[in-house]
Amino acid sequence: MKNIVFVLILVLVSCKPAQTLPDPLEAGWEGKKVCEVLSETKQQRILKCTFPPNVGHQKHYHKPHFGYTLAGSTFQITDSKGTRNVPVTTGVNWSNDQLSEHEVLNVGDSTAVFLIVEPK
Incomplete structure (x- = not known):
């Protein structure tokens, strides 16, 4: 029984929730x-988030949210799927109904601006 409790504590301590x-x-x-x-x-x-060229967003989490691109650019996105470059077009919207985490970097040549709407 002591071993099971120890293993459970070890698992809980080693997990890093978003x-x-x-x-x-x-x-x-x-x-x-x-x-x-x-x-x-x-x-x-x-939220209004602004990313000039070569500016990113450190690794962070998002609760379920809606987003809208006021001004697009090209982003390097690192998440659970790996790292990739993604062109983000002005006027694009998205929504996510799950907790997520990522890090981004504006690798384009224009300033990108996003609106993020988070329900509470």
């Missing part, structure tokens, strides 16, 4: 914030 990572607002790049709160209510939070 919540130990910063959320999009807390995460920044090289010590500087990239997101700002545009609106926050009891129901939702709306």
Whole structure:
């Protein structure tokens, strides 16, 4: 019985849940914030995140959310699927209904701007 309890404690301690990572607002790049709160209510939070060329977003987690691209660019995205470059077009929207985590870097030549809407 002691061995089972020890193994369970070891597993729990060694697991790194996404919540130990910063959320999009807390995460920044090289010590500087990239997101700002545009609106926050009891129901939702709306962030505006701005990425000039060669600026990214340190590894962070997202709760389920909706996103909209105000200005696009090309991003290097690193997540559980690996690292890849993805062109992100102005006007594109997406939604994610699960907890996710990633790190991004604007490898394009234009400033990208996103709106992130997070239900609470």
